[in-house]
Amino acid sequence: MNLISLHLTQLKPYQQYYTSKVKKELMAALSFTHNHQSSDNRRGGSHNHRHGPIVEEIEGLIKVFNDGCVERPPIVPTVSATVHPSAKVTAFDIKLSNDTWARVYIPDAAAFSPSVTLPLLVYFRGGGFCVGSAAWSCYHDFLTDLAVKARCVIVSVNYRLAPEHRLPAAYDDGINVVSWLMKQGSNGGYSWVNKCDLSNVFLAGDSAGANVAYQVALKITNTSNLKGVILIHPFFGGEARTFSEKQQHSKSSALTLSASDTYWRLALPRGVSRDHPWCNPPISSSARLPTTMVFMAEFDILKDRNMEMCKMMRSHGKRVEGIIHGGVGHAFHILDKSSVSRDRIHDMMCRLRNFIHP
Incomplete structure (x- = not known):
């Protein structure tokens, strides 16, 4: 059975709810899924x-x-946008440009109810700006769950990677995606966008993706619809080491100091240091930021840097909610399957829902 057949089998119980326009959009998305998955695999292969x-x-x-x-x-295995009907989510991929695509997650509560719209969460996945995909199984599973539990439409952005595309490529891709989404809402574009409440938009990401979300939030021109920014273990740095960066690396944490330094060498413009503002951003009172939620992890080398960032943002009049999860490390929400992690993920999901639906 080919990929499109698998998708249609998954959707068969719900086909009566779809208009012909949505069916056509899904068919185009499914065809694109097959093509970009093959392309991703080729890029990851040997030479x-x-x-x-x-x-x-x-x-x-x-x-x-x-x-x-x-x-x-x-x-990490890549997976198609297929989800089991019991997940109560419809997922599909969309091509946004020659360089950028995204995976969309729509809870069934909105997908099959014409009058229901939900907040829009634009998500940027991690990977040190250099690795990763919106098709990685760990992100697909996490965001499928989050869409239902936080009751929001999620657009998971697959931005360009360094070192082939050094910063600000990822930021540019993020800005372009947000702009594209807003234009779809105003010009009657893709019908699935009608399921999004575009007056209630959130930017989110983990690790390097949190860095992207932060920078995009600073750069977008129309901030009236941006209600919040969610930073999960945000990937920032600097030449001076923090206490947590100098501590022995915990085996339960996915990020080492050596890996962090390598990512920055590959991602930043050539010749700049880790004190470049894309790595070590200055906080200013003039920065236009909505309420921000920052998640931190006890065993993450970035913990102290993240705590200092929260402190600086508050000192400049920004509304910040900081949460530290004990007993876990960097990116535990996608990489750690322990019972401790599951408890922390549940807490994270609850906090995210309350943040999106205050």
Whole structure:
């Protein structure tokens, strides 16, 4: 059975609810899913010719060779937008440009009820700006669950990766996606956008994706519809080490100091230090930021830096809610399946729902 058949099998119980226009959009999205999944796999594959020595490497995640070739081993499986009917979510992929696509999650409560609209959450996944995909299974599972529990439509953005596309490429992609979504609402574009309450928009992300969400929030021009920013273990840095960065790395945390430094060398513009404002952003009272929720983890090397950021934002009059989850590390919500992590994920989901629906 091919990919489109699998999607249609999943949707069959609900087909009576879809208009012909939505069916047409879904068919186009499903065709795109098949094409971009194949493309992602090719980019992560091995090469058959010499590239010279490895100049940068994070074991198991990325190799950069002297000739500029980049290899990304498929350490995390990618999955299609298929979800089980019991998940109570409709998911599909959309192509936004030649460089950018997104995975959309619509809770059934909105998908099959013409009068229901839900807040829109634009999500940027992590990966140090250098690895990852909106099709990674860990993100697909987390966001499928979040869409239902937080009662929101989620657009998970697949932005361009460094070092092929150094910053500000990811920021530009994020700004373009938000602008595209707003235009769809005003010009009667894709019908699924009608399920989004575009006066009630949130930007969110984890790790490097939280950095993207923060920068996009600062840069978008129309902030009246932006109601909140959610930063999960935000990936920031600096030349001076914090106390938590100097501590022995916890095995329960996904990010090491060495990996962090490598990501920044690959992502920042060539020749700049980690005190560049995209890595170590200054906080100013003039920055236009809505209420911000920052999640931190006890064993994350970024904990102290994140705590300091919350303190600085408050000192400049910004509304910030900071939450520290004990007993877990960086990106536990997508990578850690322990019972401790499950309890913390449940707490995170509840807080996110209350933040989106105050």
